[in-house]
Amino acid sequence: METETGAALIIKPKRRLFREIGQWLVSRKRATMSNDNPFLRTSMVGLWLASCLILVVSSMGMPTGMGTAADGLIAILIGTIGMIIFPPIIAFLLSLVYLPLPRKYAGGVIYVSLVIFAVFYYADAGWLPAIVVSCALTLYGIISGMMISLWMSRSISKKIKLTAVAAVMIPILIYTSWPMLSIGTSISVLHQDDSLxxxxxxxxxxxxxxxxxxxxxxFAYGSGKDRHRSEFGEMADLISQPVDASIYVEDWSRLRSFYWGFDQDELPVNxxxxxxxxxxxxxxxxxxxxxxxxxxxxxxxxxxxxxxxxxxxxxxxxxxxxFLNYSVWQNIPDNDMKVRAWMLLKxxxxxxxxxxxxxxxxxxxxxxxxxxxxxxxxxxxxxxxxxxxxxxxxxxxxxxxxxxxxxxxxxxxxxxxxxxxxxxxxxxxxxxxxxxxxxxxxxxxxxxxxxxxxxxxxxxxxxxxxxxxxxxxxxxxxxxxxxxxxxxxxxxxxxxxxxxxxxxxxxxxxxxxxxxxxxxxxxxxxxxxxxxxxxxxxxxxxxxxxxxxxxxxSSFRGIARFDEDMNQITGINGVTVEASGMQWAEKKVEDRDGNSKGTRGVQLEWSNQGTYTLNIPALRSASLRTGEETSLAFALTSLGHELEDIQAGEQGQEDIPIPFIEIELESGNGAAVKLPLEDFMPIKPLPHTDFTLHPWLEEKIRDGKYKEATEPVFQTFTLPLDRFQQSNPQFNPSHITRITFHLSGERGRIMLDDIGMTD
Missing domain, CATH: 3.40.50.1820 (Alpha/Beta hydrolase fold, catalytic domain)
Structure with a gap:
């Protein structure tokens, strides 16, 4: 009996506790909206617009196949449902900790900012840029909503209302006219160097x-069954036979089959x-x-x-x-690169x-x-x-x-x-x-x-x-x-x-x-x-x-390609190399990511001046079959941007030194001619590209994909031998024994590749 009485005494406090908690929750629920005035409730429209806008934009990058209008309506529906459900929930949670805020409005701000953050984060923007963009667009939603509230107020003058409209529109105009602003620049264009x-x-x-x-x-040929475009379907002028790619493709999703109406066993030839x-x-x-x-x-x-x-x-x-392309909903078939080539053969x-x-x-x-x-x-x-x-x-x-x-x-x-x-x-x-x-x-x-x-x-x-x-x-x-x-x-x-x-x-x-x-x-x-x-x-x-x-x-005859061996003092078929007044080395050519481009070149770096010479033995000179209609050809890229303490200016190029190069040719009779390279074609610095709206973003988004603004790109220089002979009639273009690159300027770095003769 004492045990039953003791249990009752325990149960009653528990019930009382639960009742009190329930009453407290009810009271907090009633107090949830206590700080949200009509002005802020109307301002929620701006937050709703911001969430719907970003979801509509996102829907364009993840289409369902039902059409842009349908995808946009679905995005607006999702945004509307989200604004109905989540801000009140967040507001209730805020009321539990007694924060003296307009809680539903704060819930809307939190919800919208999280939506925008998630959208950009999963678009590979990176977490920090996603936070910045989320804050900026949420702030725009706040301002827009408040301007809407002001516009709807009967007590506000037309001047203030027009100011409100301008405050909403100016950020849009700034973004759409961004290419005309100087915040993000691309490259310095040197059109004057294109003079003939x-x-x-x-x-x-x-x-x-x-x-x-x-x-x-x-006209079009196709399967005759395409469910998305009539030109390959019922309106096809010629009916082609489908092909079976199942020996190459295993990962073909059911959603992909549902969308297209076929799988890898019957790929259409359209x-x-x-x-x-x-x-x-x-x-x-x-x-x-x-x-x-x-x-x-x-x-x-x-x-x-x-x-x-x-x-x-x-x-x-x-x-x-x-049908081999990527879909947000269905990823991409395996072996797609191989099948793309195979389909061309089909x-x-x-x-x-x-x-x-x-x-x-x-x-x-x-x-x-x-x-x-x-x-x-x-x-x-x-x-x-x-x-x-x-x-x-x-x-x-x-x-x-x-x-x-x-x-x-x-x-x-x-x-x-x-x-x-x-x-x-x-x-x-x-x-x-x-x-x-x-x-x-x-x-x-x-x-x-x-x-x-x-x-x-x-x-x-x-x-x-x-x-x-x-x-x-x-x-x-x-x-x-x-x-x-x-x-x-x-x-x-x-x-x-x-x-x-x-x-x-x-x-x-x-x-x-x-x-x-x-x-x-x-x-x-x-x-x-x-x-x-x-x-x-x-x-x-x-x-x-x-x-x-x-x-x-195909008529090109190589003198030095830098891929023939690992010995930097030898060229092709007995050609020897010497240099003075500079640092030089044969190196692989790399792209922005530091990966090889599949070739090597000779990198030349100097202060004030230096020379790089190719000595051509008689037998090799004869095999080059040079004459008045022959040209010396080589590929060159300027690497001045890689020099220490060299920084690209606001337009990308101003502070990068442009090397001055002279080419000297000597023939077997000892006659030599030296001409400036710019007489044939000026050397241009490489493009400096800002890929994103602000340089701060370059290393942040897409896992640092855009961290390098420049990559080595070669320009072929073609120097007709008759130009040298015109400068010195004693020069014999049919017997070249020496080629010297004279390099000058305060500092410089270039890379040469594929030096030879061409007709």
Whole structure:
């Protein structure tokens, strides 16, 4: 009995305690909104707008495939539900600790700031930038809300209301006009250095970017079952056969199958075609996109190239590989790089079938021995892999019918260069061109230079390779559907656009170079080769920008490449090297991340002056086959920005020393000639790029991806030997025995590569 009574005594205090806690919680619930006045309640609208705005922007970077409008409405719905649920919960928690705040409003501020922080943090902005952006945008939401409250008040004058509107609009105007401000700068453009030297004559040919004389038709081939675009579905002009990629792809999600309506067993062969009218056959050019968001189709973005090429007598096909692209909801299939290249081969097989079928637009109209591949981003790597397909697909029995096909030329636009199955493509006797922008915020290393180094020629192949580095170009604007941002939203909002080329200007560069390259390599218009030797030959066709070009043709005879051995005092076939007044060493060329570009060069560093000399023995001199129509050629990059105590100025270049270099040639009879390098082409410093809106962000976002503002990019210098003979008639250009680089200036550092003779 005593035990029962004792238990009752214990239970009663517990019940009383729980009742008191419940009453206290109820009282705190009633007091939750006690400090929130009508002004602040109305101001919550600004916070709601801020949360919905950032969620709508984020939805553009993570599309569901239902369309931008639907994604935006879903984002607004989520933002609205969040504002209904979470601020009251946070307000109640604040009331429990008796904080004398307008608790619901404070809950709204906390909720919105956490939403914005999470959005930018998971967009790889880094935690500190995410905090800064979150504070800034939340503050904007606070101010906007208060301005809305002022506007709705009947007791406030119109002047104050207009001031409130201005306070809300000015930050938006500041952001949208950011490219015109000096907070984020890109590079110092040295257009005056593009004046034509005496040795460089403007090309006397029609602008390759202009439309040609051919009328053309546009049509599409596809599976006939595409559920997203009718041109590959019920409206397809030709029905292609699906292909089975299951031997390469294992990780194909159910969501991906649900979205596309097929899996890796039945990948569609879809392409949109621009074909010249009239009797062929015509060269075939395939164009393939890179890894944009899967739900935002990429193949339509190269119509500007397809239309131009068709008008100039090429069959252009933009290949659909969107089903291999990344999705926020479904990631990316495994082995996607390999399958991208494999799909290009499947398109060539399918077009070969169409070419043999009477009644198709392709019938006997395709010259399968004159094929070129153009790729952008991951597509830029895929086209090189396809051109070297036996390296990966030699055992694939489904790759048939390609023995009569010849890929003559490859163009890579801002390509990736990933190792696939421990291998990289190596092109032999294939023309190669790569374009890259210094403001590329996606592929911010010039990987096209690696493939350039892995491209080689037989001496009599009559081929060439070239690169073009464009100081003011970015990644996305080469595709008309990718916009101007090189990162998906919301991360793209933090990227700098100051100094960036207009989209049409950037695509004009692509049109000039793509067309001229294909005219030279597939149509035999060799006069256009001069553009690739020296970009200044085509300045009348190009928009104003900063250009660097590298070039080598099959007639090049090397004197020193710096890859032949590890001995820095020897060159090729008995050439010896000596230097004085400087520090010098052969080193690997590195990109922004410190990774090798696949080549070595000789780095020369001096104070005041120094010389670097190549001594050429008689037998090697004879084998160079030099004469009045021969030129000395070499690649050079200025590394003045790497010198200690040298800092780039506000515009990127002002404090970096420009070296003064003279080239001295000596012939077997002892006659010597020394000419300034600037008489042929001035040396330009490398572009200094601020990728983000403020330099503080460079090392913070994307795991420090943008921490390096500059990477070594080579410019090819071509010095005609007849210019030396004009300065000294005793000089014999057919027998060169010595080449000396005279380097002067207070301080300097350069790197040389690929020194030799070319015709």
């Amino acid at each position: 030297a005496e040795a460089v004559l403007p090309l006397e040919a029609e602008n390759p970017a202009e439309s040609g004389a051919y009328r053309y038709s546009e 392409g949109r075609v621009w074909m010249p009218e009239g009797k062929g056959p015509y060269p075939l050019v395939l164009i393939v996109h890179g890894n944009h968001l899967m739900e935002q189709f990429s193949d339509e973005g190269y119509a500007y190239l397809g239309e131009m090429l068709a008008s100039r007598g090429f069959i252009a096909v933009s290949v659909d590989e969107n 398109h060539l097989q399918q077009i070969a079938v169409f070419n043999s079928q009477p009644g198709t637009p392709f019938y006997k109209g395709v010259d399968m021995e004159q094929v070129a591949l153009i790729g952008h981003s991951r597509g830029g790597q895929a086209v090189a892999m396809a051109a070297d397909y036996k390296r990966w697909f030699a055992a694939d029995r489904s790759i048939q019918g390609l023995t009569d096909m010849r890929i003559q030329s490859v163009i890579a636009i801002a390509p990736t260069d990933k190792v696939v199955n421990k291998q990289s493509p190596s092109l032999k006797d294939t023309n190669y061109l790569s374009l890259q922008g210094a403001m590329d915020g996606d592929v911010n290393n010039f990987y096209g230079e690696r493939q350039y180094m892995r491209t080689s020629f037989s001496s009599n192949s009559n081929r060439f390779k070239a690169t073009l580095y464009i100081g003011e170009a970015n990644h996305s604007q080469f595709n008309t559907d990718w916009g101007s941002m090189d990162d998906s939203l919301p991360g793209g909002l933090l990227l700098n656009r100051a100094g960036m080329m207009e989209a049409e200007a950037q695509r004009q560069v692509a049109k000039v170079y793509v067309s001229a390259f294909l005219e030279a390599t597939l149509h035999g218009r060799k006069e256009y080769t001069a553009l690739f030797r020296d970009y200044r030959a085509g300045l009348k066709w190009l928009p104003q920008a900063t250009y660097y070009n590298r070039f080598e043709e």
